[in-house]
Amino acid sequence: MTTTGTPSSETAPRTPLLAIHEAAGAQLIDFAGWQMPVRYGSDLAEHQAVRERAGLFDLSHMAELRVRGPEAGAFLDHALAGRLSAIELWQAKYSLLLAEQGGIIDDVIVYRTADAEFLVVANASNRHAALDALTARIAGFDATIVDETEETALIAVQGPAAAAIVGAIGLESEPIEPLRYYRSLPAVFEGEDVLLARTGYTGEDGFELYIASHAAEDLWRALVLAGEAHGLVLCGLAARDTLRLEAGMPLYGNELSVDTLPAQVGLGRVVALKMKGDFVGRSAVEAGPAPDAPVLIALAADGRRAPRSGYPVLDGDRVVGRVTSGALSPTLGHPIAMALVEPGSATSDSLSVDVRGTKLPARVTQLPFYTREARA
Structure with a gap:
């Protein structure tokens, strides 16, 4: 089982795009043990670029946990507060990982990537807490969970021009324009597999692209080049925070915590009480705050x-x-x-x-x- 705690500087994970950020003059901060760009220039300019044109974000600090096996869906139904076994292939679903007492350990997005395979994306600060909780809950299910965080890069393009930019980098995939919100597609970029999702955390149209870490720099450069004609701006975590606040999206550690039940923060609808059987935290959620x-x-x-x-x-x-x-x-x-x-x-x-x-x-x-x- 993965241990918790803050990694030392020698063992701390590094975004595969760190050298690119440094070369671009980004101001870096320590975020959950990762050196991440908080801004490249003006927070306001980066924010406005996403609202009016497009912004490019490195989100490689997010945690990617792969769940596989014949009972992967049943396991996630037990471990999370949503009915994940019912989502369609390539669909994404927002869900909650609850403690027995009903508090929120983390909020996650789950993608179904095969009949018996799911990708659980957790917050960077909760990577180990989420992995530990899921690992403890998988006992008795014919399923496995693997932490793929450090082998995976996550790049987001957000804003009105996002579709035009992503569509111009030469992805091998089905057409992206018809892709609905919270749906994804398998794609290939220069021989590397990509999970292309129409998701985001900004309140704008946009895409999130998951790719192997060793291919992240090439994908980033291709997006920057394609974005030149659309006013694409490199964006840091500061702009992401004001964008998500305007969009009313909760942030773990601010609105959400293990001491807070979903009903307190307007997330009661995320808990599938009427659509599923028992799950961790159910009795506490039913009792209410x-x-x-x-x-x-x-x-x-x-x-x-x-x-x-x-x-x-x-x-x-x-x-x-x-x-x-x-x-x-x-x-x-x-x-x-x-x-x-x-x-x-x-x-x-x-x-x-x-x-x-x-x-x-x-x-x-x-x-x-x-x-x-x-x-x-």
Whole structure:
């Protein structure tokens, strides 16, 4: 079983694109033990490029866990909160890995890549926690799980021009234009297998491409070349964070944690209580959170002062919760935030955020803050 913990600098995994990022002048940060680009230049310019044209992201720090065997689907039905055995070949599904107590160990995307094979993609920070939990739960099932993280690169192209760019790099595959959201295709790039998925974490149209690590540089360069005609911009984790916040997508460690049940954060629909039998965490999910457990809300404000993660949320003069994610929205031009607050304040019209000692009046609104359909 893989051990947990932060790897040393000598054993820390490295994105196969690290040299390219360094040559491009990226600012690198340590993220879950990986040196990853947080930005190449301006966060705002990278964000706007994705909304208006296209952005290119290295997501090779994400964890890829391959599940194979005659009972792979039944195993995932037991281990996760969704009915994964029912998804079609090349379909993707968002799901949750729950603890016995119902808290969220991780949120994952699962792809069906063969009748008896699935790819589970977990968050980088939860790679070992997810692998350990799945390994413990696979006992008794005719299935195996293999960690392919360090052998796999993940590159994302996001934005209105994403399809034109991906379509111009010479992939051998079925036509990509008809591919629906949360579907994937097997493809080949210069002799290397690619899993091409119409998925993303930005609120825009886009694709995520999984390829062997040794072929990542060639694929990246091909996408950069194809993107020149479309204004493609290299993007880091900072832009990815503001993009996903505008799109109302939760982030593990901010909105999601092992102490939070799905119903508290609007993910009760992800748990297939009516469609499947027993699974780890079911009884706790059915019991539901405590009556006073905090719930996730969306907040919007005026001005230019941004609420940040951890800032107190007040109802009148009383602290009733904390901001989980917040920013000055580059697209909308005003502050936005998600916050976990006491249920009695979830619809209050007297909320504010303590922004470094100043009360910023905030109004409860709906998620997502931004959709490309509304923009159109």
